Amino acid sequence: MMVGGLANSITMISLSSSCVSYVPCKLGIDLKPVFGIRRGLVRVNPRSEIVSDRNDDVQQSSVLKTASVSALEALKVSAGDRYTKERSSVMVIGLSFHTAPVDIREKLSIPEAQLPQAISELCALNHIEEAAVLSTCNRMEIYVVALSQHRGVKEVTEWMSKVSGVSVSEISQHQFLLHNKDATKHLFEVSAGLDSLVLGEGQILAQVKHVVKISQGVPGFDRKIGGLFKHAITVGKRVRTETKISSGSVSVSSAAVELAQMKIPESSYDSVKVLVVGAGKMGKLVIKHLVAKGCTKMVVVNRTEEKVSAVREECKNVEIIYQPFSNLMSCASEADVIFTCTASETPLFLQEQVSTFPLLTSQNGNQTQRMFVDISVPRNVESSVSDLEATSVYNVDDLKEVVEANKEDRLRKAAEAQLIISEEVQEFEAWKDSLETVPTLKKLRAYAERIRSSEFEKCMAKMGDLTKKQKAAIYGLSTGIANKLLEGPMLHLRCDENEGRSLDEIVENMHALNRIFGLETEMSILEEKIRSKMEKAKN
Template sequence: MAGWGLVFMAMPSAIPTSLYATQAQAVTRASVAEAMPMSGNWQARTRAEVNVPAGAAGQMLPLWQVERAHSHTSSGLERALTTVGPILLALAGLWAVWRRLTSATATSRQTVPTEQGWGIDMTMAMAAQAAVEAGPQASEAPAVTLRPPAPRDPKLDAWTPAGGKTAGKDYGEIAKQHIFTVGVSVHSTPVEIRERLAVPKERWPVAIDELALHPHVQEAAVLSTCNRMEVYGVAPDYENGVRDVVNWMTHHSGVSFEELAPYLFLKKDGEAVDHVLQVSAGLDSLIVGEGQILSQVKSVHQVGSEAKGFGQYLAAMFMQAITAGKRVRSETNIATGAVSVSSAAAELAQMKLPSNNWEGVNVAIIGAGKMSKLLVKHLVSKNCLNMTIVNRSLPRAEELQQEFPEANIKVELSPKMMDVVAASDVIFVASSSTEILLQASDVANMPPPPSLVGGVRRFFDISVPRNTSKDLNDLPTAHVYNVDDLKEVVEMNKEARAQAAADALILLEEEKAQFEGWMASLQAVPTIKRLRGKAESIRLSELEKAKSKLGEDLSAKQLKVLEDLSRGIMNKMLHAPMQALRSEGDVQAHVQTIHVLGKVFGLTEEDETPRVTK
């Protein structure tokens, strides 16, 4: 028994039990067989001893002599096996232990297995079982810590948000919730404030969930671009909902309430819906009709759908906005020849050049994202074919190089940025960095630009937050333009799109009506359930009374006739009220119908579940 114990203790390592057994562990069954060399010889010897068919003279022995010989042979085998067996098993166990030790040493010296076995790694199997029992939480990344709502500033509590009364419909009556927008935009807020309020796209889900932690905010969404930073919210109390959002904005950005208040715009209910529809359609953009904003609105819905604080009202509103944006661009001419921020920057740069063309001008672009791609596209269309792209990594910059083979595009990594700037006359900055990349001290000692560009090195920073310091304007040989300086190009664009914008507004009114109709339909659902539930309760009660009066002799056919009769009467009586509840007419009239029917039929929450009353 001791020998067998040693064998089984050592065998798991002597014989591969892992899916990734090393060469040193790969012991085949043949090698185990070789470890017991007596096996085959012992069988041959046994056959020789037992198989005694004839006597010395070749004659057949009597049967009793053969049986006695077999008996002696069997007893000899038993004695030999009893004596030798434990010794052999002990030797086999010692051999297996030695193999285990040498195998472990060889395995520890190997870093990469040279051969994979097809055994089962019990350690891995147990770990996998533990992971299954622990559930999906064991493999999930740690949750992001959300900041709890900060105490409100007393001045914020005393502040009364504008827009308490609107000319449109009161969503509090329609849905018992108000939709509102709080934000700043390029139209009235300087870039110095906007860049402090900006929220990177990867932080939108965190911002949404933090906003939803506030007591008066039921749902939230964030739209942060180079031209705007807006928060959309849903709250039963409009004024306190706005205060909660402004409180979050001040603590998120570090901008005080006094500093932020002059630039805030507020939209409530229908005006908030109008605003998001116009934003999606490009009507509220710095450059009317620009297409990039639609993809950013889509991002709000995509990111929001993964956040807990993004609920059904905002999800439906942003879906309506996406539909509206697509429809305006397909059914009007607002996108015909439309320009983006990148194309406006390229246009402004050409306007500021003394020669008004790019011949002989050295151009650099810092960054290789979407904005840079649009820059290259518009520069190439203006016959600017010599430029250098500086980026943190090569692949994205090289993609631009391959996408525009007609241009002579050089690619440099960020460590060479200052050298590239020194050799350039016009520098476009469109990176995703949140820090200042270029300051006056970096540019002051660079060689002055040639007279071809007026001896001035021009920087066009379309990043938000900005990546260039405003002290560059203090240098006689440098000048910085940011997003706010693009208005010169914008004014020319607005006149060309005035008629298309008017056509777009008509389409947006239709989209708004659809959204408000959807909101009203949500309020009709409980009334429909209660009305049908109450009618069913009355039907069942009266049916039971009729059955009890008619007795127990009713056949199945008669019972079915009674059932069909009562159900038919109920459905015909409910047809007109149900049609009124499902109508898609005026939203305010629809809401009024819902309230009237609720009062006329005395509907309560208990009526939603049919029941038999006596």
């Protein structure tokens, strides 16, 4: 039950025992069988020692009133207690090539230009405070700081459904969910290339860096999520430096080139006409790997010639022919192997278009298939193109047979990488825990201020007429005493390397102060944030 809807929900408490089952036993009230109305009889807990006579209307009315008030107070305490003790959680909610096929992932994919808007929309949800989106060809993962785990997951999943058109039930079938330390570990593994289709691939680290670059300064990409992604970049670099996991491994682009080579006649690029569609990061890598595999001539279709010229400068002694997008279909109709790697949100090749392409024949006169290797998400080649007899289509999910090569060596390096990741997870979690002292600092100062203010007002009432100077002196005395008393506790809650306190000690001090001053029973900062968000949503 939402705290913000407390006033509107009290009528339910009188009629349904399920509504009060959330109340903890420590309140001294067992509410399981308490409030139910049946034929005029009010059933109450024996501890309350309330006896109702169905013929005594006055007594029954009094009991109902008392019961309702008790239920309201119990629910208020329960709800406040739950929100106060429920720390905000770092979560990742997503789908990857491990859990979802490409036809689902492409629907959920978020274009780079829309990432800031996605962060803003996610942070506008009632229980989401911070957010970041990692959307690549192999994954679509949303990292959030949630004020409530259960409600946060529900809101994010519904948002994913809204922006993608995929039903909540279908998303849930392919979705994975990790909290706190597990979410941290997952992102570190992703950044290190341990969760990639190609173990140790380097491109994912660049994509994590890009998330930080695009999200920097966007409201909602704040301290915890921003800190998590920046630390993930450090982990990715450290793993690659200390384990050399990327050396000898293949990227998605090189795996695509190798896959095509396995499928073409004589396994050679010497006798086939190659077309590369797109000259961005992925396209550039495809071109370089084609050159490494012995391809000496290819056509590259791109929106502008600038990027193609830059690649041409790097690949000497290779004929790279630029063609504009307006010539895409004519170039494709003449090609044997077509690599597609653009950021287009809609397919570039439809079945009705490809079906008009001339049939291909080998040097000995036999008919051969035209091959599409589509490593884009969303896909650049319509799935029904594979139904054509003279065409074969491969996408990112078909690269697994290639990446099995040299897997044993990369697994050994991955084991080494896990040791590094464990160290880094501990370090990040300790830093994140240190941030939890901030609410305690605020609550402790507010607690002291309430006492100071109250005692100051009592003093003023007893002192009678005073001059402004005298009042200011007494006020200064009260604030001075409060500040001096707070100085020690505040000092022991702050992270200061010069003081020599460990993060574990600081967190322990935080819990001790919460217990000593009863701060956990105050209106929590989390609840205040939720209330504020819900009010904004109404306006």
